[in-house]
Amino acid sequence: MASRRTFDLRSQPAFSFVALFTFFMLYLPIAALVMYAFNAGSSMAVWEGVSLRWFYEAAGNERVQEAALRSAVIAMFAALIATIAATMAAIATTRTKPYPGLTFKYAFINQPLMVPEIVTAVALLIVFSRIKVWTGYSGLGYLIAAHSAFCIPFAYLPIRARLENMDLSLETAAADLYATKWQAFRHVTLPLLRPGIIAGFMLAFVISLDDVVITEFVKSGGQDTLPTYMLGQLRRETTPEINAIAVAFLLFSVLLVTAFFFINRRKV
Amino acid sequence: MPAAPGRNAIEVRSVSKLFGTSEAQVAALDNVSVGIRENEFFTLLGPSGCGKTTLLRLIAGFDYPTEGEILLYGQDIAPLPPFKRPVNTVFQSYALFPHMTVSQNIGFGLEMLGKPKAEVEARVSAMLKLVKMEALKDRRTSQISGGQQQRVALARALAPQPKVLLLDEPLSALDYKLRKEMQIELKRLQNETGITFIFVTHDQEEALTMSDRIAVMSSGRILQVGSPWDIYDRPAERFVADFIGDSNFLPASVGAIESGIARVKLLSGAEISATVAEGYQPKAEATVAVRPEHATAVRTGGQLPGSVENVVYLGTDTHIHIKLDSGGNFTVRQQNMRSQSCGFEVGERVGVQIAADAAQVLKD
């Protein structure tokens, strides 16, 4: 029986090949990173067999523990502040006819996305270093403030998207059923908005956790977060310990993103 | 069956509603006045964009009139926000809270009013029974069918025992059969609860079936208010006669009017008697409306001679389109008999015989 060649409308020459190559390229470095984390030897150059040694080393390293904890604290506070501020802002800027200042607000809220991080970083260095001198305070507050600011647009995104897809008639119905503005918000808007708020919080958390540049310039001495600690280590001769930290970090990010993916897909 | 005139539950006084900026304003409502009686099933009927939903939203308090006032049992409700008006709405989209169960939806209004828990529960189960939804009370609203959602929306709006229930095209999302069922259901609920219903629709059949009275609206104005019979058989304006059912419009000169009956002379020269629309201002030239089913095509005689242009068989009846010698067209609707065609051929000479008391002189 002669086989008939069908004409595939959607295919384009070599596209699939390039695509598969791209996916290979996306994961090859990560695979290399993970592989070296399990190297038994202490040099990055020579492969000496599989071992969990460097994971134990990293976990036992006090500076790593401190940096990880600091990262978590900053991310928690920054994400919390950013999510609350972004939720309020999202309510204030959606489901309304245009009013004076609305465009200004959009621009303002999205501003941190428009400016290169290094520029914001040195600008914050200038201002915060002066405030540090004036007030004598050099705690984590500066990092939390800076992180909150650049996390707001990320938290704002899913919350606003959720609000815009929400039927305004639900709140109208609540008002019709004797709910005051606050009650309508509390019993109808907020529960329906929850997945958006959770997604926004998680996004903000990841973004804060991942930040290198702004943290590097704003931190005072001894305020390393996990990423800035790693950046510092990369200047030296590195051991696979840094791979182990990176792999743990990576795993955590993947878990968060996966959770985010599923929360965002949930309808109610 | 016109309802016994009672006092007015809602009184709309010279209400106008303008939308848009001050440069380009559109009047969604243009000086509308109407009284809606206690315990009646009142329908606002008109094409989309006629202002019927706007009027409903003004009564509910979701929008405010630009001018005029709305009284609820004699009291101006302008200062009341929607959550303080004893008026509830069944939304076109139902607007059921997706994160609550059927029971929670129904109990929401009573809870917001701060009613004791026992009372809320009792009322919710009474409502579930009323709309026959007891079996599904713990379902999420996303897990029930469109018809069931419709019932829940109704129960939710009825639960707080509003003085007036507003229904914004609530049946438009249902399929034909379900719509028919719900029409009967709605009428039953209105009878059982005795609550004033204000029903918005663009579906003339729905309006005629359910309403005690109908207000026909167009371009932000109310053209005529009356019982279904009034609206269908005594249309005041051309728009009303055209929007509800089919009509033939004939130019005529109006002679003497005596106790609501006028002698009119058609272009063919024939004279017939016709009822006169309420509010008709005497003038020499007027339009007369005749329903297609109120005229017959005859081979000899008739007031309007012409020739058959087209014959359309429609199952229950046949439409015969006739080109009149005096200009214009006339459609006659004839009931079909079994094993017998209407017998007319295209091109055949016929006369249109208008039944006695079938013509109405229109206001415009």
Next chain:
Amino acid sequence: MTSAAEIVRQAERDDVRSRWLLSAPALLIIFFAAIGPLFVMLAYSFMAKGDYGDVRFGEFSLDGWFSVLFQRDIFDDTIGLADAHLSIFWRSVKLSLITTIVTLALGFPTAYFIATRPPHTREVWVFLVTIPFWTNLLIRTFAMQEVIRNEGILNTVMIRLGLIDQPIQLMYTDAAILFGMVYVYLPLMVLPLYASMEKLDFRLVEAGYDLYATRLRVLWRIIIPLVRPGIVAGSILVFIPSLGAYVIPRVLGGGKSMMLGNLIELQFGAGRNWPLGAAISITLMAMVMVALLVYVRNAARSGAQHG
């Protein structure tokens, strides 16, 4: 008695006021920790530099801006172009452009590939692009280092295959930065491209074939024009962060191959020339704004075309 119109106006005023109150926290945080400092930096760029970093507060000077492009010869005081700065500007723009082109060349077929998968597998492919996207940028840069360093995967494999005898020195070169930026910013190209390809109506492709177009012509005359907004969005999303890259050139370029981000850091660190650093920062920001403006105008135009 208040008129009906008065009530409406009052309600609208209240609404706008409460909307301002609600957005106040977000606006204040961003003002305090993002926008405000930019203005302070602008002011700093016009001050004289301090001896040990910082500035001499309030002392006006154009030296910072002057040194962005020019330098004074230390011996004879003649004014010449600051070659070092210019070459870094040029390298930043060049590397960013190449990165954009390479990511587009790889990203376009990839996005098309995803968009033509059956709907349920499409999500998986998108997810595969999303994971690297949300992974820490530093970790991804580090991962690329594992590939291209002398003892890395690339060199090891090539030596094993007998293609080369000695490892190729890629680290601390422009090529290393390029590898890093392409790798790190590739998802930023694929995702917007995919978003616009997903909306592509394949009946138009059918119509193209029906009217005798070849595959290449369908691609060129139908698919590419229709997904142009995605191409522009992806290019901008890659170009802008490339221009301001800091971590990638620092890690992969070492101190040798600098980009604007590193030049800025240098002025605030060892260079101790804050006004110059501020001036370069503002220049970088202005370049980004121009790119954004091009994008906005482009988006507005294609919006007008389609809607």
